[in-house]
Amino acid sequence: MIATSDIFTISNQKQFEKTALKVFRHQREHNLVYREFCDLLKINPQEVKSLTSIPFLPIQFFKSHAVVSNTNPIQETFSSSGTTGMITSKHLITDVSIYEESYRSGFTQFYGNIEDYVVLALLPSYLERDGSSLIYMIEDLIRLSKQKESGFYLHNHEELIEKLEKLDQSGQNVILIGVTYALLDLIEKHPFKLQNTIIMETGGMKGKRKEMIREELHEQLCAGFGVTAIHSEYGMTELLAQAYSLGNGIFECPSWMQILIRDTEDALSYVKEGKTGGINVIDLTNINSCSFIATQDLGKKYPNNSFEVLGRFDNSDIRGCNLMVL
Incomplete structure (x- = not known):
C-alpha cells in the first residue's frame, strides 16, 4: 500500500518515477477497469519500468465505468458539467481528505x-x-x-x-x-x-x-x-491535482503531478518537447481511482515539466485509445 505521505513529499524526478511505478502496480492489481484495459493492451506489469511504458486510461471511462482502486465507501461523487441528455463523467472519491x-x-x-x-x-x-x-x-x-x-x-x-x-x-x-x-x-x-x-x-x-x-x-x-x-x-473532474499558470498560458504542476504528450496518431507513443500532441496526466493523488489518464486536451510540453494547453481533440474518440469505451 502506498502512503499519501510518500506522494506529498516527492522532491525530485527519481522519487516521482519510483512512486508512480508503485502506484501503477497497485492500481493494475486493485482497479478492475484499469486492469482490464491493461490486459486488452497486453501489458505485462513486470515489463513496465518507466513512465512512458505505463498505460494511460482514456478519460471517457469515467463516463461509462466506476473507476476505483479500493472497496471503501464512496465519500463524494464529483461530476462534470454537460448539456441536457449528455453523459457526464463521475469521479468516485473514497477519501476526500x-x-x-x-x-x-x-x-x-x-x-x-x-x-x-x-x-x-x-x-x-x-x-x-x-x-x-x-x-x-x-x-x-x-x-x-x-x-x-x-x-x-x-x-x-x-x-x-x-x-x-x-x-x-x-x-x-x-x-x-x-x-x-x-x-x-x-x-x-x-x-x-x-x-x-x-x-x-x-x-x-x-x-x-x-x-x-x-x-x-x-x-x-x-x-x-x-x-x-x-x-x-x-484541473478536471477526473483529477484531484491542479496545475497553475501565472501568466502566458504556461502551466506548472505541483510535485505530485506531471504530464506527457502522446502522439495524436499513435496513442501509445510520445512526441518530443515543444511538439503538439494529446495530454496524458499523471496525478499521483488519484491513488484511489486512476492516476494515469489520457485526456482529450491537446498541448505541448516544455522543460521543467511545464506545459501549454492548445485546445481539444475535434472528435469524441481518442484515436487508438478507445478499446473499452462503450
Whole structure:
C-alpha cells in the first residue's frame, strides 16, 4: 500500500518515477477497469519500468465505468458539467481528505498562505449544479482564507464590481477566480484598473460565447481588468491535482503531478518537447481511482515539466485509445 505521505513529499524526478511505478502496480492489481484495459493492451506489469511504458486510461471511462482502486465507501461523487441528455463523467472519491490536501498544498506551493488573500469566485455555471469538484475546492479555500469579504457571486455583478474596487484600492491582496465567459461579461459592464488583484480563469465558455484562442482571450481580460497577466487553473473532474499558470498560458504542476504528450496518431507513443500532441496526466493523488489518464486536451510540453494547453481533440474518440469505451 502506498502512503499519501510518500506522494506529498516527492522532491525530485527519481522519487516521482519510483512512486508512480508503485502506484501503477497497485492500481493494475486493485482497479478492475484499469486492469482490464491493461490486459486488452497486453501489458505485462513486470515489463513496465518507466513512465512512458505505463498505460494511460482514456478519460471517457469515467463516463461509462466506476473507476476505483479500493472497496471503501464512496465519500463524494464529483461530476462534470454537460448539456441536457449528455453523459457526464463521475469521479468516485473514497477519501476526500486526499483531495483537500492536494489543492491546499498545491495552492500554497504556487501562491503562499491562503490567509493572505480575499478569495472571490465568479462561477455561475458551476454554482448552478451539484457535484462540482471546483466548487468544493473554492468553498474550502474561501473558508480557509478567514476573510469575511471572501465569497461566491452568481449574477450580482454590481455588488462584485463595488467590492473588487474597494478591496483593490485598500491594498488588500485579492484572487478573483472566474469561469471565462463570466469574466468577459464583468469587464463589459465595468472596466477596471486593478493593482492588487490576481485574475484567475478556469476556462470554459459553457456555450455562452464563441470559443477564443488564449492570446486573444487574455489580451481582452488584461485590458478589461487593467492587469499585466491572467492566471489560469488546469484541473478536471477526473483529477484531484491542479496545475497553475501565472501568466502566458504556461502551466506548472505541483510535485505530485506531471504530464506527457502522446502522439495524436499513435496513442501509445510520445512526441518530443515543444511538439503538439494529446495530454496524458499523471496525478499521483488519484491513488484511489486512476492516476494515469489520457485526456482529450491537446498541448505541448516544455522543460521543467511545464506545459501549454492548445485546445481539444475535434472528435469524441481518442484515436487508438478507445478499446473499452462503450
